[in-house]
Amino acid sequence: MENDNRSATETAAKDEAEVTGSLRSTGNRDPGSRFGGLEAAVEASIASSIGTQLGDITAPYPVTASELGILSNDRTPEALAKLLEKGVKTYAGDDGKDTKASYEDPEKVSPQQKLLRDVEQLVAKIRQLGEKGEGHDDEAGGHKEMDMAANVLTSVLLRSSPESGIDPREVEIRREVFGTNALSEKKLTSFLQLCWEASHDFVLCMLMVLGTISIVVEATTHEGPCNTCWIEGAAILFSVCIVILVTAGIDYAKQFAFIRLSKSLHESNTKSVIRDGKQISVTDDDIVVGDILSVNSHNLASIPADCVLLGPASDLKMNESSLTGESHLISKQPGDVILSGTNAAQGSGKMVVIAVGVNSVSGKIKARVYETGDHEDELGGEGENSPLYVKLDDIAKKIGLGGTFAASIAFIVSCIIGLGVEGDSVSNLVDYLVTAITVLAVAVPEGLPLAVTLSLAFSSNKMMSEQNLVKHLEACETMGCATTICTDKTGTLTANKMTARALYSGKVNYAVDDPAVTLGSYVMSHQGGLGKPVLDLICQCISINSMNETVLYFDNNGKELSSSGNPTELALLHVVHELGQSAEFDKIWPHLRVLARSSPDDKLTLAHGLNQSNLFADKEVCKRLLAEDGIRIFPDRQVVAMTGDGTNDAPALKRADIGFAMGIAGTQIAKDAADIILIDDNFASIVTAAKWGRNVYASIQKFLQFQLTVNIAAVITALVGAFTYQISPLAAIQLLWVNLLMDSLASLALASEPPLESLLQKPPVNRTDSMITNHMLANMLGQAAYQVIVVMVLLFKGPDIFDGMEAGHILYEDDINSVHYTLIFNSFVWMQLFNEINCRNLKGEFNVFSGLFNNPLFYGIWITTAVLQALIVEFGSIAFKVADDGLELKYWIVSMVLGLGAFPVYQIIHLFFRLFQKKSRASK
Template structure:
């Protein structure tokens, strides 16, 4: 946090102005704590208005800061930088400690310590056991045990250390990756700031106190500030204040803007007054951090005293929750398809493994007890206690090992690796994944509700046709060819009644298309002005933004924008928007002679049929431009808040047909989606005829198919209860299966559709819905969807924050790539499961049946740990790094209720297990005769030496497992298991490396049992 460094010497200068500011950091912080009229009154009474504040901070409301590095550095040193220090990450040692909390690992550590203790304990000789051959053999091996008895216990501890370190490293790298991702998102967050008289897009971290920022619809405010200019500005402050209603902001109403809040409507300019830790968001983050630290300290003290947390009340800092905190508390969305299936499977395997482990130990103890105390009629004497305990520990270790092998702890690692690998690769495919599980969920998507503009189309808008002066023009007429009055009104209306941030810049390369900046529809209209042979820049210079009387900005409910300017004898209203909406507000139309003609309802309908519909059926967006004059001599001074009265009785000037071509690659992408069992629906605010035309060009609508194309109004009429107006799921269920295009829809319509599809019980498997969105009001639909895609280029900050994945190129084909990666993650986990379950079934049954039949496990504890911990960890890495193939889109989604392990996989698991068990048991029972070696069954000590017989079994098992790893790459019954192997060098390296390691262990590991 910046300290109070405003005490500069009187003569000090920075960037040609005094170094001492007229406002202190403390004063600015205190100012931002006020709300509403209170804040306005304080600004007026204490600081003489916002313009005087600008002077005190040496900035200009129109020119902004100079941008001089010395000036910016000085401001950072005095008022702080716009970076909130993140919560420090958990240390590696902390992650190691957390990994050690696993119950299975704790049991293993205890068993290893007992084993180590017994390895240094030498039981006294039993005089009564002189003729006990079994015990005599153990004594013969004592010299070996004295030298190497510690190996089992030590190796178990080493194996545990490997698991803990791998888990901790994985968590550490995962956290590092997501911090990097967060930094990338923050670094890419730019904000329009005026410096040196130019509007620049600068990184939010570079904003300083005194900056003049342009605020517009959809922005996430990066700092605290005071409104200098407001055009219908409304802000959602619920993330900070809890106030659910949108707060109207203006120079004289509520001028204080808070960082972290969302601009829901309008535009304007603000003076930045507090940044980073000194902003309201920064102060809350500091309080949250302090409360967490305080609570952690209290918990540690309680633990040290042996107290319990239950029943004790902790004092908490009363701060508002941020959106992310709420998500954490409530659980952002329900578990992903894969997560829920894996959770169920892990629980089932855990129960089965525990049962078999307990049964193994019980059988071993019972068999030993019957043999020792019933058949041999021996008694438990104090001198035999050491030997008996040694055997019981051995049985316990076998049981724990069976449990360790049965529980697939390699599974979480495989899932994390598959997701982390995919997320990294998806970046190259223009998918910036914000929530890890969204990657996998996308593989199960059954429906995509897509926007039209920019996603299915290029978002490169051009005015190609126009209707003015009573005629349709295939291209823009020359200004000299139309009536001067009509021409002047059209160019002034378009130039002034557009966001001043929208502009057409010269092309990057000679002969290229002009670069469109800002709203693309407005850019197309400005291009129309240029084609008429006029300059919109000169008109904007004549009427600067500060001179505008009132602006009714575009929003999803208005579907229009209106601007009021002063004229010589009154006011002029310029209006533009969706043609059918503006035309209904027109009472006149300007004829070819420049004179207004009455425009009746019949004339409007005729124009819709003869002009609007033909243009829309060609896929063109139709924008109507109109105006109206208020003459002071005749009209009362207007009430600018009465919008319905102001925007009425307009005079139509022209209708412009704007083309937004379908992306070349989209029809093929839609075709792939259909083949993959994914239904694509278009949800757009455009005219129904335009939407239908574009949907047909994309391939969403096919001739002969049974589909529905609805407008928002009709959609609502069909799905809502006539008496209550509430949405009825049964009515919605009659609509959505056939619905392919929803036109003239609002964000609320999109939300209702998404929720209705998700909540529907029509499908056997619940539908998994993906949604694209770019607007501020798309937030609810993006959050409700299983996967929300925000547009990286055209999307607002609010939409990006509500999304799971950001499309960095705004292209629908990138969604198809996300589907491929999602299915690839699912398949990678299925491959690993197929491999691991085969290993686990064989290892567990060999240990269990060995215990039942020969009173011992043919696979030693350390051998099973090598197979389980090392090979499974490496296998998860090998199988999780498969690249996706186009074949993934040739099948339908798995679905929520489809079993994770398919019938084909069960055949592979059971078939592979039976084969391996037969081979192992043949070697176990016939091996000594086949290979002419000692069977080593007499060695029952916990530290029994290695035997050739059991080493052959171990080696055979590992080799079969290794080759089964190759088989596990295919889970859909493919015959050729090596197809595509060359595309995965990681698999090849790991497979060869494991083979070499196994050879070294068997051939050169003198104590490897």
């Protein structure tokens, strides 16, 4: 027991000595060396009193999160003085109450009493300076008082240390007491809410109403037992439910995709903090109150929490425009509050975190935005104002007007002809109305928004696997239009890695000419007059002159894992490692020469039509250009991409059509301003982005080519049926299957088409070009004409061609599902399925099957759709109004042959198209 007590006492004494030493700062400096007079007394009293709570990480903190929050909001010397006065009294407790006795009998002064007495004097002096309006004026001496106040705040109230930081064991406790820096995620929209929103679509609402009316009318007007009369209306409602569920499911999945993207961005935002005397990297979300951060304009451009600046600071100036709107830089001195969300523009310093998460200034703003729901995802939605959406919106409006006109004509003609002959039948009127609304549903490209969303999401996911982190989905398609890339050189075209290429020692010059050979390996193989003692001395000199900020990490096999610090110093550290040593260094060995490793321009390969402009090279004219000035050089018709890694690049990244920031070398403010982050800092990844951007346009065009062909053929078929027999040969539920369900599957299949390398050999997409090219128009009109001809032949001549087949319109009057109309439906669907394969090609390529089996998702969906069609025809007689016994084998063969006819029609169309093009060129 005695040994245990002695051991505990010794441990406490050791801990107290360590803390006292750390508070006096590194180098065993005397407390009076940094401050004088009152300040030295305060520092000494801190050192003598702080050890009383050592070892007890559960001891209450003398300050609360709300009190620290007041300092963040007020940000005046008076607010800091009040916080110190109250906090130190709380810290001193009963030991600090009798401060009068401490003046009368210095021998009886406790550490807490001395601290409280000294802090009271410090607070009085700060208030005196504040009343005079002198504040931080160096001549008035306010700088020292505020510096000391920040030191008291850090060491006493927050139980931290400017040199050693916090105890890692306290991290979770601090998170519980002062809050977490991770803001609560924006509340996800529930699946039911998304279903409710999807059900508000006008066409779907009309179909739901008419489906319900159909059930009621058929049940009340049907002669005899009504066992199946409700089926068609129920099938319409079921189809609408499927569409709503699919739409809501896609939107629900999209929310999780944005969460994953947000998580990736947060994980890439790391900061260096000091804990237990060691500098470690943590994510923004892991930062807690009391953490010590080193701030400068490069490695901590974006401040992750509210902080107080500690001394000494080197001309630190902050850009607070993101919070205040003021563009001028704000000079900061020790004791000043630095707000989260602001940016370090110049200078450097060290600061202590005082408020995180919702307790910080920017956190409170974000929390209010989330609560009110007035929030636009900073991770980009679909970009409703992007060129692609503008074009598609224009197409959808025109198609909608055409569909409305066709539906109105179908309904009016059916009523005039049908009701005039058969009398005022409520049941027939409902049938005509259902047919008209179905024509409208077919005409409107319901699958188009789905295709766009899927294509953008698919591209962004694939780009992530190829080292492109897409922050805004619309950046994918905008990159497909990019015509010019503005780039700086260092860190973008070059690796921003310095390499030692020569060593001069003992009148011997070791110079490496071959870039594939490292200096260390060259010296080891050509030592000559350099013996091991000399090499060891070189390594020792580098080691002795070292700092902790520059370090290389290697695994057991000698492979470099990571590095941090000055690039020039890292080059020397590589030499030390190659010479078989392991050390950290600070200053350059004076006889080493370093050269930047650059990428020759002739090795840069860009996509066709995508120009690289090195505006910010080391040329006299360009040296004087600000980064954003480079964007102004290009005319408005250009779509400009900008790459950058520095804080000074941020305005240009924001102004450019697409901004690329370096993921490794880039500053946080550059990443915040960018649309896409190059995770591996590889300039070649921009070509990957261009390829996927162009593929987004190609995928949408493929789906448009397929969807509009279906729409044209189906609308004409429905109109002809309405004009001749007052009914469409394709029942309403069949048209819904073709348009709403099958097209949704087609949008997924075509959106997942991988980009072809040939896309890079073509010029970028012009913003003013139509989404529908001449090739596409020729294929759509040709295929639609073929399908309409086939359907018309089967409709009017089918019973004559196939012996024993009864006309469908006659059996329809007797409420019998005919083989005639089932054959038309089956043939129509198979023509769409085979044409879907054709639609993978936009330029009339001869081999329509090229690359088909490189996309398992496409042929998997195609096979699934084909199987579903077969099941519908054979077993869906009641729900889908097909023949009760399905189709005979001969009718299946006819349907398949007619469907396969889409392939030769495709070749004929493009043969004539090419001949027409040749004649046009010849005539010019």
